[in-house]
Amino acid sequence: MKDIIYRSHILICTGTGCTSSGAKKMRIALEDELAERNLNKEVKIIETGCHGFCEKGPIVVVYPEGVFYCEVKSEDIPELVEEHLLKGRIVERLLFKEPVTEENIPSYHDIQFYKKQERIVLSNCGKIDPENIDEYIALGGYEAVGKALSSMSQKDVIAEVKNSGLRGRGGGGFPTGLKWQFAHEAVSNKKYVICNADEGDPGAFMDRSLLEGDPHRVIEGMIIAGYAIGADEGYLYVRAEYPLAIKRLEKAISQAEDYGLLGDDLFSSGYNFKLHIKKGAGAFVCGEETALMASIEGKRGMPRPRPPYPANSGLWGKPTNINNVETYGNIPYIIKNGAEEYSKIGTENSKGTKVFALTGKINNTGLVEVPMGTTLREVIYDIGGGLGEGMKYKAVQTGGPSGGCITSEHLDLPIDYDSLLGVGAMMGSGGMVVMDDGTCMVDVARFFLNFTQSESCGKCTPCREGTKRMLEILERICEGEGEDGDIALLEDLAHHIKDTALCGLGQTAPNPVLSTLKYFRHEYEAHIFDHKCPAGVCKDLASAYLIDKETCVGCSICAKACPVDAITGTPKESYQIDDDICISCGVCASKCPVSAISQG
Amino acid sequence: MKSLEELRQLRDKVEKEMKMRDESNRPEIIIGMGTCGIAAGAREILQAVLAELEKRDVDAKVTQTGCIGMCEREPLLDVKMPGKDRITYGNLKLNDVKRIITEHVINENIVQELAIARMDN
Ligand SMILES: Cc1cc2nc3c(=O)[nH]c(=O)nc-3n(C[C@H](O)[C@H](O)[C@H](O)COP(=O)(O)O)c2cc1C
Secondary structure, eight states: OOOOOOSEEEEEEOSHHHHHTTHHHHHHHHHHHHHHTTOTTTEEEEEEOOOSOGGGOSOEEEETTTEEEOSOOGGGHHHIIIIIIITOOOOGGGBEEOTTTOOEEOBGGGSHHHHTOOOSTTTTTTTSOTTOHHHHHHTTTTHHHHHHHHHOOHHHHHHHHHHHTOBOTTTTOOBHHHHHHHHHHSOOSOOEEEEEEOOOSTTOOHHHHHHHHOHHHHHHHHHHHHHHHTOSEEEEEEOTTOHHHHHHHHHHHHHHHHTTSSEEEETTTTEEEEEEEEEOOSOGGGGSHHHHHHHHTTSOOOOOOOSSOTTTSOGGGSOEEEEEHHHHHHHHHHHHHOHHHHTTSBOSSSBSEEEEEEEESBSSOEEEEEETTOBHHIIIIIISOOBOTTOOEEEEEESGGGOEEEEGGGTTOBOSHHHHHHTTOOOTTSEEEEEETTOOHHHHHHHHHHHHHHHOOSSSHIIIIIHHHHHHHHHHHHTTOOOTTHHHHHHHHHHHHHHHOSSHHHHHTTHHHHHHHHHHHHHHHHHHHSOOOTTSOOGGGSOOEEEOTTTOOOOOHHHHHOTTOOEEEOTTSOEEEOTTTOOOOOHHHHHOTTOOEEEO | OOOHHHHHHHHHHHHHHHHTTOOSOOOEEEEEOSHHHHHTTHHHHHHHHHHHHHHTTOOOEEEEEOOOSOGGGOSOEEEEOTTSOEEEEOSOOHHHHHHIIIIIIITOOOOTTTEEEEEOO
């Protein structure tokens, strides 16, 4: 390999987000432009994984200056090359503009979105070429495995992980070191490690981004786990809907094999380890560990009762350690820097950082990694840039379909596993959906229950039948057919399902209902007793639209805009809406130039 | 991979490339690439700088800047050593590059006879 020393590196994010906003096309334009100007021997293009700031993609970072450009299109390339790479002038119009101050920010580190983050797991994401193992190694990659295999016993490794206080990032928050210890203590001639990369929560994409942006970190974590428990084989169970993550993992595995970082006698320790990728079967329940293992074995992905736990009887009946992607992603840091260093970050009982996927009505959607104990307010307002203009915060849903909502009274709650449970929500895998006052909480509960209900595998009755009954009630309420007693019935069903369902899917499915009932009971009551949807979302309950005769100028715009032809009238005089035809979609009101239309 | 030692050797080999993305303090060489600079041969100066840095295995950032108003002194090149003043060299010829890099960037002595300005740190 001839080492050319380039004077500049241009990093283009080609994660799934930026690719969908045109990163590939822009990369080709850049390549052509560099070749044309004879700069291709001086400037190197590197494709990276996600920077987390998906809202502003495609993202380009130019080194050595470290200038952060957003929303770069292929049309911007000639100017970028001419100005920045030839003349050294920053292209101001492509810089990130802070939503609050409107200030142009050239450097990564000065953007509010990044300032408050602490990136351990995502430290390499967006910074290295995930398809080049050398870049991972250059930043200290695989040294943790080297250290573990050359100077630590299996018990040392387990003790280090236990002392770090790391808890599973897949949702449950089980102490990782303890889990490893159980699998280590199980006696068997064959053991397995599994990485759960099924990531099925709606709105969650942290595992995908880590696998796409820094696959070697996860592989390194798995090798260390394998060594600690005594497994010589591992599986990465990755959603089939993540083709880029799968491709990068395949490449990473083969590069690690070439370097002898996977295979036999690693670091001359006598320890052997090999890895396989298994594509997910496409059902949410396959993310549940026992269903996942059944799926790897070629059976239908259905859960089974525990115990026995996977640590004793897992894949093909052998002791198995199963952890989430992000959990493994924390391991190299812990082994390299020590438990003590790691446990300085976070709260009493939740150590380290957590990656959250911020979505919904927020200015900066994307991936953020913050120390445990950061408040929701910091995440939403300081990092997330607050809600869109004119929107008022109502709640944030954490933990996806298994979680709950957090209202404004808890905005200053330091986020960790226990504090979230305390307010009836849950860490879950780290999805955060921000909702404004235009959101109907009954509709939100219906949405999540509809998701879990259709993902229920049908094996146990409480989940199969119970969630269906709950969903029917919620649908009735949203349609204006709610009855006195529905709320009590929902609560009764919810508690029974939680207590009796076979697996976590059913046990947590009622959570969004219980949590919205706890904080927004009045909205349910308004639907049932007043036949009103306070947020104006549920169509059947929305009050009809009315045109104010005095204000109407007879311009006919509303009549043309109405999708169901409910508006009639005489031009230049006035118009009226036919209640029987109107579907309360509100298009007319939004189009009316004189604001003559409102909901009665 | 046979040992941690072997991994570290590999790391040393591949690390150089990643230095580019290290934003900590390194010597910086800034080349005037306004239209005036380019017309006076700044591109060639830039290429000579890159070649010399590679040959001598020097770890420095190379960046560009636009016209600074001293067009008659182009090509211009500034050297900024960490914590030191920024020195501007002007009217450069290709063989001055080697001298500036060995004397100023490596040995940290300003090449007085080529220097035309000094900017405070
Ligand atoms: C319905 C259901 C879906 C799940 N989906 C995932 C998933 O997509 N990813 C994940 O890591 N864990 C998921 N889990 C949790 C796993 O069963 C398991 O607890 C986790 O992989 C353990 O890893 P951890 O200790 O590192 O968190 C799911 C659980 C349930 C009940």
